[in-house]
Amino acid sequence: MEFISAMLLLIIELVFGSWQFSAITCTSYLVFDSMNKFVAPMIVFLISRTCYVTVCLDKQRGERAASLKLAALQVLIALACVMLLLWPVFAYSQVFTFYLNPNNITNEVTVIRKCGFLPPPEIQFWFNLVACITSYAVPLFGIVYWYVSVPFFLKNRAITTLVASSSMDTALRKVITTVLLLTAIYVLCWSPYWVSMFAHNIFAMEKKSTIVVSYFIHLLPYVSCVAYPLIFTLLNRGIRLAHAKIVLNHRRRFRSITEDASVQIRNAVRYSSFSLWFRSLYLTFEW
Template identity: 90%
Template sequence: MSMGYRTYVALTYIGFNIVGFVVNFWVLYVVAPLLFAPAVKVPKSILFFIFALVIGDLTTMIAMLLLIIELVFGTWRFSTAACTSYLVLDSMNKFVAPIIVFLISRTCYTTVCLDKTRGERAATLKYAALQVLFALGCVMILLWPVFAYSQVFTFYLNPNNATNEVTVIRKCGFLPPPEIQFWFNLVACITSYAVPLFGIVYWYVSVPFFLKRRAITTLVASSSMDVALRKVITTVLLLTAIYVLCWSPYWVSMFAHNIFSMEKRSMIIVSYFIHLLPYVSCVAYPLIFTLLNRGIRSAHAKIVQEQRRRFRSITDEASCHVRNALRSLPSKASSTLRSHVSLSVYEEHRKMETTDNSPSDVIQRSPQPCESPERSRVDSTVNFKESISSMENNDSETLL
């Protein structure tokens, strides 16, 4: 693939990778707080399935960075272990996302259409976690050929005998024997495409018929019934359309690869874009389940309001403490000033007494009637009281 086409494909993958990270982090921001919230009407199992979808998508987006680096540089720049890890995560994306969507449709059917005991069990977080762990174990068993036959291939292109130079390109690939590859693709297509598609359509279509029968027997209002039916039909159509449009070309190309030659440049470019379609579906699934579920949106809105109210109360309390501290500063300053004024007045009074009693002053001055110490003491006391009263007037004006 030439540099121009490779750049175009790489930019497309980079753009979608950024969108995938943004969408999945937003869904994680909405769903994760609801998993352990006390009063949420949405079943915990549905929330956990969406959470597992997001974690799987984020893992796939991280692994997708290795593919983007290969597209940018034109060669695989990592080890064989990194190649195997990338192919395992990429293959898990093709299994895990459809299986979780399959489990979500089954849970919706069980909680709505079956008896109360099975519905309550299907809605629990523990039961959902066990189902996901069991599915992951089965997927890892099915992926044994990926562990066994993934490797980095080295190609030597454009040898130049004059300069003794050759172009070396390394590619990460999964190349098992033809027989193993055929059976692996067949089993993967059945378990990750045909069975989930059948389960999604069957269980989601069964819900409207059950709601219709219950509405007839219990005389439920037709308006609420119509809203529920429209919601279920919209979900079924969206999931089915995305599932068929994104996964059908991928599996057709996987089997066509064994029949037709894929060495032309145009076919290589088409195969890259077909390989991108499963990533599109995996990003779309959690977004659809989050946006179409009114219970998730309303519960998230309540949690956000509570957090804002709590933050507002904390800020109000902090500002109240700050205001009280600022108000207490002038009174502390006035008490400090009062102590300084009283000390200075007292020292002044002592100096005056010392000066009056000194012999030099008696010799130099003409004989005059001396003021009694009692009178000077009274005058200093009066001056002290006047200074204190003036300070109190100034402090009251400052506080007001």
């Protein structure tokens, strides 16, 4: 769940230049927008761990990690933790009303309403810091560690099972390329966002060009949300192909070793039987 639909409210506000909805809708919009900062990286974090467990660990743990019930439970627990972290959004979100260009002659004034989240500076700093750690640093570490571990595991397994082929190397290169692409998109889309968040608290950004750049930076996380399904499709397909090739080559090699052993045993039995028959025949004639 990426909550991209919350962008519709922002687009309406940009078109009309003013917030057109109620305070409850404002809070809901800010909650959904904030959840997007947490939920998308957490989903990536959970998927990367599931991929690692199903490929690199034993079959029983892999089947349990890939079960739908466990995935739903993990998502629910993650959402509950996110809602607890978002308490400042519920407490300090409101619609602000601004009165501009008053005209005493015509008794007219321009009224602009804006939906905003303005907590006290100390709470805002700690909220951004905790959000950055939980929704950026921790998922990034998990993604890099678990997804990078998968190609190394497949490579080591191919070496230990004495399986080596150009097709195997090609499959592993595809997996490594996809992992690097996933990490690069995550870093490129989320790093500018968090840098801008802390820079906004430190420096005054009142120029129009800076505001426009800030809007584009805030769009980057949504770009990553769109890119994730495509990346995961390629990644899972590559990992499955590489893993399937390792297992298939391992089975072929095991079958070849078994057949060679069977041939040797049959030859040994035949030779032993022939030797016993020839010796008994020799003893008979000698007697």
